[in-house]
Amino acid sequence: MKKGINKLIPGLIFILSLITFSCSRNVVFTDTVVMPDNIWKLTNIPEFRVPVTDTLSKTNVWFTIRTGSGYPFRNIWLFVTTSSPDGKDITDTLQYNLADGKGNWYGKGTGDIHEIKLPYRTNVFFPRTGIYTFNIQHGMRIGDLKGVYDLGMRIEKISK
Numbered sequence: 001m002k003k004g005i006n007k008l009i010p011g012l013i014f015i016l017s018l019i020t021f022s023c024s025r026n027v028v029f030t031d032t033v034v035m036p037d038n039i040w041k042l043t044n045i046p047e048f049r050v051p052v053t054d055t056l057s058k059t060n061v062w063f064t065i066r067t068g069s070g071y072p073f074r075n076i077w078l079f080v081t082t083s084s085p086d087g088k089d090i091t092d093t094l095q096y097n098l099a100d101g102k103g104n105w106y107g108k109g110t111g112d113i114h115e116i117k118l119p120y121r122t123n124v125f126f127p128r129t130g131i132y133t134f135n136i137q138h139g140m141r142i143g144d145l146k147g148v149y150d151l152g153m154r155i156e157k158i159s160k
Contacts, residue, residue, distance in 0.1 A: 026159060028059060032152035038068060040138050040148040048134040048153045052085075052126040057157045059125065063118040063136070064152035067098065067105075071114075071147030074099040077139030080120065085130025093139065094120070113149060123158065 033046035065076065075098055081091045096118045099105045107116030126132060134153060138145050 026157040027154065028054075028157050029155040030152065032064070032150050034150045035148045038070065038147060038149050040145040040151070042138065042143040042145075045135050045137045046151050048136075050132045050134065050153075050155060051130075052132055053129050054157075055126055055129060057125060058123050059121075060119070060156050060158060061121040061124065062154045062156070063120055064115060064154060065098070065118065066113055066115045066149040068112045068114070068147045068149060071098070071145075073140065074101075074103065076145075079137045079139050081135045081137075083133040083135075084126075085128050085132065092120075094118075117154075 029048075029050045031048050033048075035044065063078070076096050078094045078096070079091060080094060081089055083089050096116075097106065098114070098116055105114040105116070107114055109115060136151060136153075138148075
């Protein structure tokens with residue numbers, strides 16, 4: 001019986017590698033900023049620097065936030081400032097629901113940690129090559145936002 005299992009292992013590894021590669025080949029950018037002591041301070045403005053070389057492909061831009069039971073709200077407000085390589089800035093004010101009215105968290109989670117993928121922009125392209133900078137500040141009414149583990153950003157190329 002051991003010989004049969006040993007023969008299957010390389011095949012399973014190949015299949016898992018193929019699945020992993022095919023799921024991640026459209027990822028243009030991904031990064032995460034960890035919040036010290038699980039507190040997102042108002043003065044802590046995560047910055048994501050995205051190098052862009054492809055001005056033709058359409059992309060989807062997502063944020064990922066991981067919160068814990070210490071997070072006191074069902075929603076979050078974000079101020080997102082995007083700076084293009086030519087120096088132009090655009091600031092968006094965004095509001096996302098993280099839980100429903102009964103306190104059931106959206107997204108996925110285990111134990112104390114809840115992770116949710118937040119759509120920012122869909123079906124967009126970057127018009128210039130160079131470095132695009134995304135600065136994200138929370139817009140909640142308190143300075144120290146407890147229960148936030150980290151904030152991530154992910155840009156995926158849309159498959160044709």
